Amino acid sequence: MTIELRDVSKQYGGGSVAFLALRDVNLVLNEGDFISVVGPSGSGKTTLLNIMGCLDVPTTGTVLVDGQPTEKLGDFELSKIRKEKIGFVFQDYYLNDSMNALQNVMLPLEFRGRSNKKEVAAKLLESVGLGDKLHNFPTELSGGERQRVVIARAMANKPKYLLTDEPTGNLDSVSSKKILDLLRELNSERDVSVVIITHDKDVASITKKQIKIVDGMVV
Ligand SMILES: Nc1ncnc2c1ncn2[C@@H]1O[C@H](COP(=O)(O)OP(=O)(O)OP(=O)(O)O)[C@@H](O)[C@H]1O
Ligand SMILES: [Mg+2]
Structure with a gap:
């Protein structure tokens, strides 16, 4: 994988x-990988993550997901890959403010027509330490708690890959540590391959592998 x-x-x-x-990026995200991506602002980190996650397509070159080339796939097939295999934790992936935590996490399950969505969503929220906040709306949660709801939502379809863009940006050190512990646990215990884009050296230091991007090139 x-x-x-x-x-x-x-x-x-x-x-x-x-x-x-x-520019000519060659990269493999293997099963069980825990990788941080660092580099200056504007160096291409988010672009890289968008392409890894099939949210965007390269101008030239190939992206293979589990061996399958993606360049000839249409929007429908790409979105199927995303739903089945990839979880996203992006800063601009807002929660729906008119839904409580439970409803937000149930959302991706809904599209799948899964039964017992409520129990599944509640379990996910419990696993990120929010078992007592199921019915809080995003405006009634702290920044770190909202980010944990986003992670729970990203895990709803049991992705093999979890792509995160500054998951701890704007968080205090305590919340930040909770998020990182959570990502580490998903990687080590549930075997999810995790990518973390970060500006924070301390965050980068906890990952097994680090990638640096400068001017669109992996260095
Ligand atoms: N849609 C777009 N159209 C034109 N240029 C873009 C577009 N999206 C990004 N860019 C440019 O591509 C470069 C890489 O952007 P990207 O968002 O990948 O950087 P980044 O490394 O994630 O930066 P940051 O750390 O600030 O988030 C930047 O110079 C940016 O201005
Ligand atoms: Mg970015």
Whole structure:
């Protein structure tokens, strides 16, 4: 089980506004990996994560998910891969403010038509330490708690890969540690391959592997 990037380049825009955000990136996310991605602002980290997660496609090069090349797949097939295999924890992946924690985590289960969604969602929230906040709305949760709801939601479809973009950004050190412990546990106990984009050296130091990106290149 791998996500593999072969000679991936990504260009935004065209003509005089063309910008090469990734250049010939080769990378494999293996089963059980726990990787941090560091690099300056604008270096291409989020672009890389979007492409790894099939949220965006490379301009040139290939992305293989579990051996399957994705370049010829359409939106429907790509979204199927995402739903079945990949969990996302992005800062701009907002929770639905009109739904409580339980309902937010039930949302991805809903699309799958799964029975006992409520119990599954409640279990997930318990596993991230929010068993007593099931009925709180996002506005009634702390930043760290909201981020744990996002992680619970990302885990709803039992992804093999969990891609996170600054999961501890804007959090105090205590909340930050809770999130990191949680990600570490998902990696070691549930065998989820985890990628963490971070600006924080302490966060990067707890991962098994580190990748540095500068000007769209892995260095
Ligand atoms: N849709 C877009 N159109 C044009 N340029 C873009 C687009 N998205 C990103 N870029 C540019 O591509 C480069 C890489 O962006 P990206 O978001 O991957 O950086 P990043 O490493 O995640 O930065 P940060 O740490 O600030 O989040 C940046 O220079 C950015 O301005
Ligand atoms: Mg970014």
